[in-house]
Amino acid sequence: MTELPTDSGVNALLTACRNVSTDPDERARASIDRSGYVPGGIPDGIVYAESVDDVVETLRLASLYRVPIVPRGAGTGLAGGSAATAGNVVLDVSRLNRIISIDPVEQQAVVQPGVLNAEVNAATAEYGLFYAPDPASTAICSIGGNVATNAGGMWCAKYGVTRESVLSLQVVLADGQILKTGRNTIKGVSGYDLNALIIGSEGTLGVVVEATLRLRPKPLHTATVAAYFANPAAAAQAASAIIAARIQPAILEFIDGGTLAAVDAMMGTDHSSRGNAFLLAQTDGYGALLEQQVLIEAITPFALSIEQTDDDGRAAELVAARRNAIPALQLLGRVSIGDIGVPRKRLADAVQGLAEITARTGVKIFVIAHAADGNLHPMVVVGHNESITEGPAKVALGEMFHLAQRLGGTLTGEHGIGLLKRDWLEEEVGSLSLELQKKIKAVFDPLGILNPGKGI
Amino acid sequence: MTELPTDSGVNALLTACRNVSTDPDERARASIDRSGYVPGGIPDGIVYAESVDDVVETLRLASLYRVPIVPRGAGTGLAGGSAATAGNVVLDVSRLNRIISIDPVEQQAVVQPGVLNAEVNAATAEYGLFYAPDPASTAICSIGGNVATNAGGMWCAKYGVTRESVLSLQVVLADGQILKTGRNTIKGVSGYDLNALIIGSEGTLGVVVEATLRLRPKPLHTATVAAYFANPAAAAQAASAIIAARIQPAILEFIDGGTLAAVDAMMGTDHSSRGNAFLLAQTDGYGALLEQQVLIEAITPFALSIEQTDDDGRAAELVAARRNAIPALQLLGRVSIGDIGVPRKRLADAVQGLAEITARTGVKIFVIAHAADGNLHPMVVVGHNESITEGPAKVALGEMFHLAQRLGGTLTGEHGIGLLKRDWLEEEVGSLSLELQKKIKAVFDPLGILNPGKGI
Structure with missing residues (x-):
């Protein structure tokens, strides 16, 4: 449906809008998000919207001139959803920040x-x-x-x-x-x-x-548990035991040994010396401490050691291990952040399957996961100059998707399809669903100017 | 988009499908739900689907012959969503019950x-x-x-x-x-x-x-509180105090004095002798009892009396007062069940506004509400032979909607638009939204054969 924009259309839009930048450095920065995906070009310009009217006017003109618009917020996406290339105009809404x-x-x-x-x-x-x-x-x-x-x-x-x-x-x-x-x-x-x-x-x-x-x-009470395990399988079993104990942790995070080592290297912590897999669990609410006790009973058979704390400072330190996992791995190389979801009971199978993908492809995969909802972030780490969208990394990504599918899961739990995962979307949702989605897209955006090629 | 079905199309469909009934009594029963809405006619027939294939085949034929299909489950809807009339064929899925x-x-x-x-x-x-x-x-x-x-x-x-x-x-x-x-x-x-x-x-x-x-x-622990108040305003203030105490009750139900009297008459209970408004609150989970104490502290300034129980049997009796409210009112006359949602803090204003509607229109309105989410069920009760879709009842329904809108709320919290509330939908969602919804409907159902005239 999209006609190719004419240069004159882009120019007309950029001339008519307020707060436009065509500075090459800014355009280069606006061409990428945090997915590691590098488009072949950079957008023709950026409109910095400072009001709702600015957004309205930009889109009105974009429709008039058939200019593909890439909406952009903080640029922290992990699937290439706000990546922009030649012929695109970026509509940056980060100044709408009230x-x-x-x-x-x-x-x-x-x-x-x-x-x-x-x-x-x-x-x-x-x-x-x-x-x-x-x-x-x-x-x-x-x-x-x-x-x-x-x-x-x-x-x-x-x-x-x-x-x-x-x-x-x-x-x-x-x-x-x-x-x-x-x-x-x-x-x-x-x-x-x-x-x-x-x-x-x-x-x-x-x-x-x-x-x-x-x-x-905000819950008045929070109780935190950090548990260390001999291997990821034991941690996954412990996570399943928590679900089976029919309690609802507010947080249940899994970190594998390799990631722990990377976090330790960046943060000066000693997690990796205490085990080769880690679970961080928080219960909250009026029953936090009672729930914590049930949780500890559930995981004790599987753990090497368990630390519990009600101290907010110590709890924040433990949570920081999880929050810093991605930056820590990014020090090791270029990272492609997987985002598969599996039924919660298949966590151990997923971790095992990822190890097999590494064995088959030679691609390093670290694993962190939201264990309470079966959402894994397998982190493919390649050299700083290697591609994460082509070659072995792409092979590993595809195998990850098929692993998730085999386990009854999904390609993306929370990061989105963006550009990185388009190749597998139809296989997951089916051609009928994708066809309906495309028709819905056409209802909202008949000219196809909004973030074309992304998502569906 | 819908062409009028030809009788021959309906007949062809009914002839080709399995498990068809054209019995007048069954068709009459299938023409209504529990909304009180009575269509002008009855459907031409009913297909009782016993397999997914039956549903597929029925819809395939309905598309072929352009027959309007009214899907039907248990027929307990409260907005006329499964009401069916002449020219319709009802697709009953109640036998798909595994x-x-x-x-x-x-x-x-x-x-x-x-x-x-x-x-x-x-x-x-x-x-x-x-x-x-x-x-x-x-x-x-x-x-x-x-x-x-x-x-x-x-x-x-x-x-x-x-x-x-x-x-x-x-x-x-x-x-x-x-x-x-x-x-x-x-x-x-x-x-x-x-x-x-x-x-x-x-x-x-x-x-x-x-x-x-x-x-x-299922929460291991549940704690139940029943509180009685001198008037609905006091109960609404108590409900607000619970939200302000930043706890999350699992149940927080409001019942007004008139409804309590109806329940007492049906059930032989004595709620209405204890106050002119009632709140039923349950907390659950490991912190149920602690949360219950905070809840009781919050409502004490407003209540005439408070009963607390951890006994499941007594709790079930108290919950039964709420569950039986609608049947109890239906003994008094024909009931139109309103379903407005308002911001939780406006509960007292909503109750007051409903009293004013009664004063203005002379239509009796009883009120029960899910107080924790601001979802009120104002129950318009008219004589057994009076209409709930025309005349004063309809005026009261319209005023109810405008009350909800004035308070920043919605026409329907959980029952749906069905047939009863179509007149006010556009005013709530806006013409642009409705236009998009109609286009989405056309994407899924280009011939307009699925439950035509309902919902949007």
Whole structure:
């Protein structure tokens, strides 16, 4: 459906918009996200939106001139969803970064898309409230991107992903019209769930310019357990034992030995000396300590050692091991961050299958995982000058997907399809589903100007 | 888009399908749900599907002959969503009532649409698991209808609505193709969220023939509080105080004095002698008793009396007051069950506004509410021979909607639009949203044969 943009169309758009940059360095920075994917070119320009009107005007002109627009927030995506190349114009919404309001009584916040995830929690903490979706990148990722990818994080096994915490959205459509989705009440079923349709659509259906977030009471009590295991299989068994004990940890994170060593090297910690696999578990709420005891009983048969703490400082240190896992691995080489989901009981099988992929392909794979919801991040690490989108890394990515599929799982638990995983999407969702998705895309964006080639 | 069906088309379909009934009594029963809505006619026939193939074949023929199909489960809808009239053929899926599998380790169940909500919980209880969405009609409503309306219930403030507990679906599309939506993992973001799009679409996008449900660990501990108040305003203030105390009750139900009297008359209980408004609160989990204490402290300033119990039998009696509210009111007259949602902090304003509607219109309105999520069920009660879709009852319904809208709320929290609320949908969601929804409907059902005129 997309006609190729003419240079004159791009130029006309860039001339007509406010706050445009065509600086080559800025364009190069705006061509990539944190996926490691490097497009063949750089975008023709960047529009820095400073108001909803700027977004409206940019998209109106983009429709007029048939210019492919790549929406961009903080640029921390892990699937190439905001990667941009020659012929594209980047619509950067990071300056739309106001927390518009916080309603502590109703437990809601209204924010612009450029607000960072961590900023929401910093601003709501004084009311004893928190915003539950917490990607590892919380300090640097923005709400717009969280919505685009339906971001998850460590707390979402208990508190749900972005979809469960975004009540309503204002979205600028491809033609510049403003759509309101969802509502400001906790429940509501009037009409189709366009709010859920926008969430996770990776900027292909519209550009989010405002989100009403559901906040939750911050648990008064949190209890933290760190357990070390002789091998990943034992840790996976322990994670299954926690699920089987029918408790609901707020956090249940798995880290393998190789990743622990990388974290230790970066942070000066000693995790890897205590075992070759690690589980971090937090229970929270009024029953945190009681639940912690049940959790410890469940994992004791499998663990080398168990540390428990109610001290917030020590708990934060332990959580930091997980939060720093990705940066620590990035010191070792170029990293492609896998994101497969499997049924929770298949965690051990998934870890074993990843080891077999390494054995077959020679590609190094480190593993961290949100064990409570079966979402693994297998980290393919190649040399700093090697490709993560071609060659052995791509072979390993494909094998990972087939592993997930064989175990009854999914290609992507929370990062999105972006550009990196397009090749396997149809195999997962089926041709009928993909065909319907393409038709829905055409309903929202008949000219195909919004983040073309991404997501679906 | 729909061409009028020819009688010969309907006849051809009814002749070609298995398990067809044209019995007038059965057709009359299949023309209504529990909304009180009475269509002008009755459907031409009923196809009782006994297999997925039966559904496929029926829809294939319906597309061929352009026959409007009204999908029907247990017929307990409260908005006319499964009402059927002359020219319609009802596709009854209530015989697709097998629990296909329960996986206690992964905490999932795969069920057919005709399985009753309560049957899921009966079957999963032995594993210590439960299915969280629990409409008051749990004993008689089926999973297919729960999916069609994105049903809620008493537990959903804490555990989420149907959308949060349905992982994947098999859906037969209008042309007979089988679509799989969602996935069997807790998280997953591959492609658009068609699963959420189908959930709550009131049978207008496809017919659900299988659902994979997420089960949750049944809390080991539950603590119940029943509190009585001098008036509804005091009860609403108490509900707000509970939210402000930043605890998360599993159940928080409001019942007004008139409803209490009706329940007492039916059940032989004495609730109405103890106050003119009632809150039922349950906390659950390892911290249930601690949370209960905080809850009691929060409501004490507002209550006439407070009863607390950890006894399951007594708790069930108290919960029964809520579960029997609708049948009790139905003994008083014909009931139109409102379903507005408001921000939780506006509960008292909503109750006050409903009293004003009664004063203005002379229409009796009783109020029960899921107070923890601001979902009120204002019950319009008219004489057994009066209309609930025309005259004063309709005026009251319209005023209710505008009250909800004025308070920042919604027309329907969990029952759906069906036929009863179509007149106000566009005003709530806006013309742009409705236009997009109609285009999405056309993507799934280009001939417009699926539950025409319902929902959107």
